[in-house]
Amino acid sequence: MYTIAKVIVDVPSRDTDRPFDYRIPPDMAGWIEIGSRVGVPFGRRTLQGFVVGLEKQSDMDPARIKPIQELLDHLPPLSPDLVELAGWMSRKYACTTIAALQVMIPSALKGKAERYVSVPDLQPGYAEAAAGAGVPASGTGNAENLFRSVGGSMEGEQGALFALTAALPPEARSILAFVRNAGLVPLSQLGKRYPEEGETVKALLSQGLLTETQQIKDQMRRKTVKTVAAAVSGEAAEAALASFTAQARRQKEVLEFLLEVGIPISQQELLSTLGVTAGTVKKLAEKGYAVIEDVEVYRDPYADRRFKATVPLELTDEQSDVFDKINGALQARVHDTFLLHGVTGSGKTEVYLQTIERCIAQDRQAIVLVPEISLTPQMVERFKGRFGNKVAILHSRLSGGERYDEWRKIREGKVQVAIGARSAVFAPFERLGLIVMDEEHETSYKQEETPKYHARDVAVRRARQHGAVVILGSATPSLESYHAARSQSDDEFAPMLLEMRNRPSGSSLPKVHIVDMREELKEGNRSMFSRPLHQAIADRLERKEQSVLFLNRRGFSTFVMCRSCGYVANCPDCDISLTYHEKSNNLRCHYCGHAEPAPSICPECGSEHIRYFGTGTQRVEGELAKLFPGIRVIRMDVDTTTEKGSHERLLQAFREQKGDVLLGTQMVAKGLDFPNVTLVGAIAADSALNLPDFRAAEKTFQLLTQVAGRAGRHQLPGEVFIQSYMPEHYSIIHASRHDYLSFVREELQHRRGLGYPPYCRLILITLSHEHMPVLVRMAENFAAELRGNAVKKGVFGSLDRLSAEALDILGPIASPMPRLKKRYRFQCMVKYRGDIDAVELVRRTAAGMLDGLKDSLLQISIDVDPQMLM
Numbered sequence: 001m002y003t004i005a006k007v008i009v010d011v012p013s014r015d016t017d018r019p020f021d022y023r024i025p026p027d028m029a030g031w032i033e034i035g036s037r038v039g040v041p042f043g044r045r046t047l048q049g050f051v052v053g054l055e056k057q058s059d060m061d062p063a064r065i066k067p068i069q070e071l072l073d074h075l076p077p078l079s080p081d082l083v084e085l086a087g088w089m090s091r092k093y094a095c096t097t098i099a100a101l102q103v104m105i106p107s108a109l110k111g112k113a114e115r116y117v118s119v120p121d122l123q124p125g126y127a128e129a130a131a132g133a134g135v136p137a138s139g140t141g142n143a144e145n146l147f148r149s150v151g152g153s154m155e156g157e158q159g160a161l162f163a164l165t166a167a168l169p170p171e172a173r174s175i176l177a178f179v180r181n182a183g184l185v186p187l188s189q190l191g192k193r194y195p196e197e198g199e200t201v202k203a204l205l206s207q208g209l210l211t212e213t214q215q216i217k218d219q220m221r222r223k224t225v226k227t228v229a230a231a232v233s234g235e236a237a238e239a240a241l242a243s244f245t246a247q248a249r250r251q252k253e254v255l256e257f258l259l260e261v262g263i264p265i266s267q268q269e270l271l272s273t274l275g276v277t278a279g280t281v282k283k284l285a286e287k288g289y290a291v292i293e294d295v296e297v298y299r300d301p302y303a304d305r306r307f308k309a310t311v312p313l314e315l316t317d318e319q320s321d322v323f324d325k326i327n328g329a330l331q332a333r334v335h336d337t338f339l340l341h342g343v344t345g346s347g348k349t350e351v352y353l354q355t356i357e358r359c360i361a362q363d364r365q366a367i368v369l370v371p372e373i374s375l376t377p378q379m380v381e382r383f384k385g386r387f388g389n390k391v392a393i394l395h396s397r398l399s400g401g402e403r404y405d406e407w408r409k410i411r412e413g414k415v416q417v418a419i420g421a422r423s424a425v426f427a428p429f430e431r432l433g434l435i436v437m438d439e440e441h442e443t444s445y446k447q448e449e450t451p452k453y454h455a456r457d458v459a460v461r462r463a464r465q466h467g468a469v470v471i472l473g474s475a476t477p478s479l480e481s482y483h484a485a486r487s488q489s490d491d492e493f494a495p496m497l498l499e500m501r502n503r504p505s506g507s508s509l510p511k512v513h514i515v516d517m518r519e520e521l522k523e524g525n526r527s528m529f530s531r532p533l534h535q536a537i538a539d540r541l542e543r544k545e546q547s548v549l550f551l552n553r554r555g556f557s558t559f560v561m562c563r564s565c566g567y568v569a570n571c572p573d574c575d576i577s578l579t580y581h582e583k584s585n586n587l588r589c590h591y592c593g594h595a596e597p598a599p600s601i602c603p604e605c606g607s608e609h610i611r612y613f614g615t616g617t618q619r620v621e622g623e624l625a626k627l628f629p630g631i632r633v634i635r636m637d638v639d640t641t642t643e644k645g646s647h648e649r650l651l652q653a654f655r656e657q658k659g660d661v662l663l664g665t666q667m668v669a670k671g672l673d674f675p676n677v678t679l680v681g682a683i684a685a686d687s688a689l690n691l692p693d694f695r696a697a698e699k700t701f702q703l704l705t706q707v708a709g710r711a712g713r714h715q716l717p718g719e720v721f722i723q724s725y726m727p728e729h730y731s732i733i734h735a736s737r738h739d740y741l742s743f744v745r746e747e748l749q750h751r752r753g754l755g756y757p758p759y760c761r762l763i764l765i766t767l768s769h770e771h772m773p774v775l776v777r778m779a780e781n782f783a784a785e786l787r788g789n790a791v792k793k794g795v796f797g798s799l800d801r802l803s804a805e806a807l808d809i810l811g812p813i814a815s816p817m818p819r820l821k822k823r824y825r826f827q828c829m830v831k832y833r834g835d836i837d838a839v840e841l842v843r844r845t846a847a848g849m850l851d852g853l854k855d856s857l858l859q860i861s862i863d864v865d866p867q868m869l870m
Helices: 080-093 097-102 127-132 141-148 154-166 169-182 187-193 196-204 232-242 246-262 267-274 279-284 315-332 348-361 375-388 401-413 422-426 455-466 477-489 518-522 533-541 615-628 646-655 696-708 730-735 739-755 772-793 838-849
Strands: 002-009 022-025 037-042 045-057 111-118 211-217 224-230 289-295 336-342 367-370 391-394 417-420 432-439 467-476 496-500 511-514 546-550 559-562 579-580 586-589 594-596 609-615 635-636 661-664 677-682 719-722 759-768 806-820 823-833 859-864
Touching: 002 037, 002 289, 002 432, 022 045, 022 375, 022 422, 037 579, 037 594, 045 080, 045 097, 045 111, 045 211, 045 267, 080 097, 080 455, 080 838, 080 859, 097 859, 111 187, 141 154, 169 187, 169 196, 187 615, 224 246, 224 267, 232 246, 246 279, 246 289, 267 279, 315 348, 315 467, 315 496, 336 348, 336 772, 348 367, 348 375, 348 417, 348 467, 367 422, 367 455, 375 417, 422 455, 432 455, 432 546, 432 759, 455 467, 477 496, 477 739, 511 533, 511 615, 511 730, 533 546, 533 586, 533 677, 533 719, 594 806, 615 635, 615 696, 615 806, 635 646, 677 696, 696 719, 696 739, 719 730, 730 739, 759 772, 759 806, 772 806, 772 823, 838 859
Parallel strands: 336 467, 336 496, 367 417, 367 432, 391 417, 432 467, 511 719, 546 661, 546 677, 635 661, 677 719
Antiparallel strands: 002 022, 002 045, 037 045, 111 211, 224 289, 559 609, 579 586, 586 594, 759 823, 759 859, 806 823
8 A cells, every 4th residue: 555645746946846755644545646636735835736656655754744635636637647748748848847747737727725714623612602792892701601601611721712712802703703604714705705804814813713724726616507306206206296285386387397307407497498486496305306406517618519420431542541551550559650741632631530430449549639720610520520429629719617628528538539739639548549630840739838848749759658659740741750751760750651642522733823022013013912813802702702811910010110210119028019900009019918009190209100011911901891892801810819719700601601701810821621712812921931940931831832722622723822022932932833842852951051950959048037238148157058068978069060969059149039028038059969968958057057046037948849939
């Protein structure tokens, strides 16, 4: 029998990033497992923690080992494999173990300790007598007689306490009476009930007349509904019905209805159906003729939706070949990873669906990962239509309660498939057989906050734990994945490459036109629409066909500038220009959220010549209305999809052809399939090409290829217009030809010459501080210390020779965004190749520097395999 639990406490600090020993109370011994969530004393606080190990004894002095205070869940929220995965994430991504554990559970379970007060249990009658209305405010004579009348004694500690209580003012006695009647009262509730008596409550606590305890409370509770059922049947029911008087006619109606239904029914539905009151039902229950119970129910975000059942489609020869290879690994129950490179519209989703069917037939479970913006109603409809109630959906647009209940369905084994964005990779399945990662190239699979994990690497690691299969699908795979699949050089991640180059419908890929906007400008066209795109939109309107317009910017314009003095409206907390939003007539920072009214005159020189530059989705919408009177535009960006369900409503409206044009940012570039869309326009195709990011060309190619794939997916032919001021750039040229392989060859040549991934690994270290001079000095000290440690390890050197095992350090330099949220930022880049534990080297250097500093304002962020260098 295990008596000691190793617990990671909920303190995100390096100093506490280790298991602590706690004694398992006998009444919890049968319940506590690895992965259990517990409440434990830690210093003077009670904290949430996770059990990561069990021991029969501890090396610590038994007198110093504190007991676990409470078990928060009878079914552990984490399985042992997830606990092991958290330890791996901590080492790989240089984060604390608690940070890795916390990302695996829904926010509803991220409990916090709440303080409670109660009246201590003393001699019988103590509290009632002391808090009674007959006790005088001062003196002990009457109090002594009253206390003795209930069997108390005035001798010893309790007598002294009672005398003290009897002398309390009325407010204090009122508080004691309230707490005694309630039993256990949250301190926050007591403060609201007695807002002026804070000092009184403190005095009662210090005198021992109130005691304080702490309990872990979750952010969300399970939902229950009251149900009503008949408690009698047969002859007993007939006798009950015969016993009702005329005055109890409504009670009789209720019982008759319950007997007719035969199963428990929600009280709310019962009341609305029969038009009776809750009092009528209560009286029926008091007579023993009905039973009222609180029954737990799941909050189902799709309870009011009906999904049309679908059957598997006949696979093409190309799809069958891919399916057979994946299914072979699945049937053998061995871990394998496949990179499925299929052109847009090639039927990758149908391959996913049929593979999942085979997985379920093995009594195993599947996780499907999609980028958040691709989790559209179409995706939900396809999976729900095929698998019905076997599917749980996890994404940020659900309420906290809905996400919690969908997670519970997974944990309790009520579903076999989980679909969701990045964090769904932690779905608590115990018989995992398959992980599908659609659009595997998407940067949204990399979390930008601690822990900065990549869902692709976590998926492969987790699948290896279970002997499961991983499918990485994309029309434009990331260069790292594609290079690993072609070279088979990386033992840890070397997927097998599978390809689908044709659309099963027989439709061809859309014809793509590149429009040189420099020539349009020379010809006097200052509109945001080129003449060919303008004519193409007009043609679609005439033919009653639909168009998709893509612009990777939201808002009305990208910045506001005075044409007289050159003033640009910048965020006061970040070194970045504010974006103008026409609807609210304000300027917003898209990084920290700062907002301010849009100026009508220049704040610097007072000029009225203040203008809006650049193009945002709001501005495009306005321009479309001017050029095409009566056009129906559905705009989708962060501003129009903030309300719950708005994403679904907008897309459904477009599917029902209530809009002529779907205009939006990245969320319209992928995952959408509309039969009537025959035109796609990329308005500013090259907007990301000049960003200080070595992946800029790759991201541009991927985005253009994906958005072009929205056109002509069915019987009607498609056409795409790419507007650019850099039409000769190779990423745009190859995207226009749907030529992934040519792009890869050219891009890999650039990467090889510069020594960037996939020819090396990267770690980005960002240091931030409120004062620039201090930050500069600390950043230089950090870089020098890191180089020194690398030299001691014998790994510091240039990466010029591709075969060499080496580590190089670039920087420190100011970050591309040198100031965010009032903090200045500098960064260093570590480039390394070979079997070098660079993460541990960086982590130890950062920890050593922070430990040796008295300045607590310095923050050091470590990003392993970064996707964003800004």
